Amino acid sequence: MKQLVEIVLAIIFALVLFAAFSYISVYLIQAINVFSLLVIYYAASKDEIHGACLGAVCGLIQDSFSLGVFGVAGIAKTVMGFIAGFVAKRINVVPASRNFVFVFIMITLELILWASLYAFVYSQGFNTGRGVIFIQPLITALIGSVLFPLIRKTIKSMNTNRI
Amino acid sequence: MPLFWQKNKSFIILAILIVIQLILISVQTPLGEQDNYFERAVFVLFSPLQHGIVSFAQGIGNIWKGYFNLRKAHIENEEIKKELFFLTQENNLLKNALKNYKTEKEIMDLLQKLNQNILNARVVGIDASNYHKSVIINKGSLDGIAKNMVILDKSGNLVGRIVGPISLKEARVQLITDNECGVSVFTQREKALGILKGDGKGGCKLDYILSTDQNVFEGDSLKTSGFDGIFPPGIAVGEIAAISHTGELFKEIKVRPHFEFRNLDQLAVIMVESKDLY
Numbered sequence: 001m002k003q004l005v006e007i008v009l010a011i012i013f014a015l016v017l018f019a020a021f022s023y024i025s026v027y028l029i030q031a032i033n034v035f036s037l038l039v040i041y042y043a044a045s046k047d048e049i050h051g052a053c054l055g056a057v058c059g060l061i062q063d064s065f066s067l068g069v070f071g072v073a074g075i076a077k078t079v080m081g082f083i084a085g086f087v088a089k090r091i092n093v094v095p096a097s098r099n100f101v102f103v104f105i106m107i108t109l110e111l112i113l114w115a116s117l118y119a120f121v122y123s124q125g126f127n128t129g130r131g132v133i134f135i136q137p138l139i140t141a142l143i144g145s146v147l148f149p150l151i152r153k154t155i156k157s158m159n160t161n162r163i
Numbered sequence: 164m165p166l167f168w169q170k171n172k173s174f175i176i177l178a179i180l181i182v183i184q185l186i187l188i189s190v191q192t193p194l195g196e197q198d199n200y201f202e203r204a205v206f207v208l209f210s211p212l213q214h215g216i217v218s219f220a221q222g223i224g225n226i227w228k229g230y231f232n233l234r235k236a237h238i239e240n241e242e243i244k245k246e247l248f249f250l251t252q253e254n255n256l257l258k259n260a261l262k263n264y265k266t267e268k269e270i271m272d273l274l275q276k277l278n279q280n281i282l283n284a285r286v287v288g289i290d291a292s293n294y295h296k297s298v299i300i301n302k303g304s305l306d307g308i309a310k311n312m313v314i315l316d317k318s319g320n321l322v323g324r325i326v327g328p329i330s331l332k333e334a335r336v337q338l339i340t341d342n343e344c345g346v347s348v349f350t351q352r353e354k355a356l357g358i359l360k361g362d363g364k365g366g367c368k369l370d371y372i373l374s375t376d377q378n379v380f381e382g383d384s385l386k387t388s389g390f391d392g393i394f395p396p397g398i399a400v401g402e403i404a405a406i407s408h409t410g411e412l413f414k415e416i417k418v419r420p421h422f423e424f425r426n427l428d429q430l431a432v433i434m435v436e437s438k439d440l441y
């Protein structure tokens with residue numbers, strides 16, 4: 001139950017960030033993929049099943065905010081969440097440099113998957129937002145490599161205080 | 164079986180999740196036109212949150228403004244802006260309708276219908292996959308919003324139409340720059356008819372103008388013809404930006420829409436359903 005509440009709160013927080021970014025500038029939501037950051041963090045700290053499930057939920061929420069076929073971002077995030085959890089269980093991705101490369105690869109993979117599915121479903125290319133979308137993996141990975149250690153540290157210190 | 168499940172549990176769950184979403188995609192026929200119940204449910208569940216966040220941000224912004232400005236002057240300014248907004252809409256509708264309707268009675272009937280039914284709306288969300296496809300506004304079924312209602316910008320230029328899903332206080336607007344949006348238009352100068360389609364990148368193109376047609380020129384203004392049964396006739400849409408001859412049956416015509424995405428904060432919803440206009 002506690003875990004479910006945590007997930008729901010995390011999704012709401014991601015949604016708050018998403019709405020705030022879209023309010024500030026359209027380019028921000030193309031440069032920073034907040035939902036994917038949440039999925040990667042959760043998948044890395046749990047496992048591939050949790051990653052895939054949260055990926056499906058976050059992807060479908062993202063789909064509900066866009067006009068067109070419902071489920072394209074859902075599939076891309078499901079697969080990415082699964083792979084993120086699968087890899088993180090076998091390779092230690094906590095060190096800063098590995099964390100950066102890990103997030104970068106996962107976001108790139110998701111972008112490729114999403115673009116391929118989009119091209120398949122719509123039979124056309126997607127809007128790159130003047131190329132901003134191509135720097136999404138880099139920007140999101142940079143944010144992830146700063147944010148993830150901070151979250152881990154905060155959780156660790158909270159647990160230590162409790163003990 | 165339990166051993167197989169234990170061994171491949173994660174892959175089976177992944178496969179189930181993908182299959183469910185593939186089914187979701189495949190049931191959406193025709194392409195993206197009908198929103199399924201699941202999509203509607205997710206939209207209804209999460210769009211109020213997005214609306215709330217943006218309204219909160221706007222609220223904070225208003226408090227900030229109100230604090231530093233003289234309160235009375237600010238209120239008066241808001242009133243004048245609101246009045247100007249409706250007057251601009253009315254003026255544009257009057258101008259457009261006068262050009263396209265023959266009898267005074269027809270003009271009066273249509274204008275009465277339109278002017279009594281303009282609702283002011285604000286953009287509270289943009290499309291997550293492509294911001295040139297759709298936006299979400301802060302008016303929904305509680306305000307009387309229905310599918311296919313026409314959306315104009317502050318200056319009365321065509322922006323798009325309401326598409327589903329519509330929640331109690333939010334609705335999605337398909338922009339004319341969406342590549343799945345089609346609007347029947349004519350050129351103002353020579354009345355050449357064509358279909359305006361979005362290019363998904365912020366621009367539009369005019370389709371079905373024959374290569375032999377000599378009545379279409381760069382800079383020509385485009386207005387809605389009303390033949391699509393959705394958009395009322397005479398609404399300003401955009402202007403022809405470039406014409407190229409590809410040697411094929413139809414010309415390749417690029418159109419620059421009048422509305423500007425960055426200025427899409429305040430919109431006008433014409434609260435008359437297309438079926439009631441014709």
